[in-house]
Amino acid sequence: MASIGIFDSGYGGLTVFKAIVAKMPDYNYIYLGDNARAPYGNRSFETVYQYTLECVQWLFDAGCDLVILACNTASAKALRTIQQNDLPKIGPEKRVLGVIRPTAEIIHQYSRTNHIGILGTSGTVASNSYVIEMAHFAPEIQVSQHACPLWVPLVEANAYQTDAAKLIIRSDVEQLLLADKAIDTILLACTHYPILKPIIQQFVPESVNIISQGELVADSLEAYLKRHSETETGVDRKGDMLFYTTGEVSDFEAHASLFFGKDIKAQSCNVVKK
Structure with a gap:
């Protein structure tokens, strides 16, 4: 199903996701945390770009034509390159937005x-x-x-x-x-x-x-969807939320309630293509 993708290197993006869902609860969402390789904060630009691109591609493959980088480090180090260099090749209709x-x-x-x-x-x-x-x-x-x-x-x-x-x-x-x-x-x-x-x-x-940032990003995303009906109409509105992590599922679930405000069930995934 077509969903809005929310990506972060770990758990922190759940604070942004929480604000987005509070403002726009009807859309379908997929959250991906790259916990196996977190944190991103001290990694090089090249590494953050590579990791972020792999996760964005995974979300695209999962049916998310719109992906929000709910991670300041990924937004700072990878967003512009993905928008300018990768999206024209992957799919011009796809969109990746950041939080900065x-x-x-x-x-x-x-x-x-x-x-x-x-x-x-x-x-x-x-x-x-x-x-x-x-x-x-x-x-x-x-x-x-x-x-x-x-x-x-x-x-x-x-x-x-x-x-x-x-x-x-x-x-x-x-x-x-x-x-x-x-x-x-x-x-x-x-x-x-x-x-x-x-x-x-x-x-x-x-x-x-x-x-x-959560409320600011949620307001901005709502305004973006109103301006871009071609993107908004492509997202299913059943209120479904799926959570994935590249790390340990039990560990992710244990931390998620702190960031998201309620218990969630997560699934494991591998974003690196073999």
Whole structure:
């Protein structure tokens, strides 16, 4: 059946998927987590591109002509190459969208001071994708970035509530705020990070907005489907959701409730063609 594909390197994309389903529950969806090769954050551009393309191709083969990269690292390192180089050969009617552009289009609206801070993986920060995209939509915005390479492992190990983890989170947040004391909006530029939002809030002034991406991406996808009826009409609307992982199914299911908000049943898959 024709579905909308949602891809992430692991569990984090489930926070985006949750927001998408809340806004558009009637569509069919297939979620794919490349847990066997996660995390992507510290991998090279070439590796992230290859892994992402394999997963996108798997979703295409599963009947998803529209795929959302619900992963900031994949959006930063692989999206443009897939859109420009691969889609014309794979199928011009197919579409792959990311999470960076929809976020960059609107994030400036949350800031009063025009100073925004970004917390992301090493790969996302090194790509400067947010800085570049935000300059297109709001060139007056001052952007400061800080990489948090330990945050994803802490979330996936379910170790983020420990005192040691909170010290790490506090240090990263304080380094970002010290880089620009006028920051009044912080973007959580990794789909794992919404899980940490209650902890992050402990270390920032109440006047600072902390923005997660899920709702922004869901709004953008809804608007995209309204503009592109040729894509929207090709998706079945039975409200079906399928979950796949390249890793251990039991491990994926155990983590999924934390990110997705309810228990799910997953299936195993292999995205590498032999």
